[in-house]
Amino acid sequence: MLISELAELTGVSARALRHYEDRGLLVPARDSSGYRDYSESDVTRVARIRAMISAGLGTAAIQRYLDCARTGDHGVSLEMCPDLRAELDSLAGRLNARQAELRETQQRLSELISVRG
Amino acid sequence: MLISELAELTGVSARALRHYEDRGLLVPARDSSGYRDYSESDVTRVARIRAMISAGLGTAAIQRYLDCARTGDHGVSLEMCPDLRAELDSLAGRLNARQAELRETQQRLSELISVRG
């Protein structure tokens, strides 16, 4: 199918799909005139990519682990690959750190507001 | 005093101090040879700048409101300027939104980890 069709089906912009190709996440076939030709299975592949992005994974990490992912009854899950567990734990740690920073920022902001001059 | 001295006193890099000057937040005098010549009061001014940055304010907003700030017994506080209240409330709203997004991300990540394949 054409890129606009896959974009429609997945709700992901055509630009984003091209971006995924640049990152090596989703490399479709090409027809005789150079148009990208996506398969049906690419719909679920895009879903996996989106799930991992929304979980905070970068495209580089996604490329390393995308083939560990599968779509099950309860949404997207990941078959364990070596190092994947560590990578995810690391990411969770960074998210927690960011969360703590954000709370600090909110705290300082509220002080700035409430203390008054 | 020289830029390196102020940097040492405040713990802010010389590059950052020059950046603040570019943004119009801290514009020191110059000596006969063109060197930046900071005053003692610039130490507290840098503290105010850092406090506002760490509260999530951008340099543009800081420039508009820096002179509303003062250093009191309980840290940095802000004298109210017109529009400042609204600006801070707006910022607080964005921080809350970011916080919510982050929690969503953490949620999706934990699902990715716990569901298993």
Place this chain on the structure above:
DNA sequence: GTATGGGTTCACGTCAGCGTGAAGGTCAAG
């Protein structure tokens, strides 16, 4: 004189996932 250890002003790099034209080829329809 010169080897240092400052200082100065540009100005691009960083981090990242796309948005957004720009310039031009492809193809079904009027």
Place this chain on the structure above:
DNA sequence: CTTGACCTTCACGCTGACGTGAACCCATAC
């Protein structure tokens, strides 16, 4: 033939507080 709606490949813009050389001036000690 000519729209017009797609497609293609660049390649800069965005968000923003700095990091990091590059190339050059200033001052002090040797």
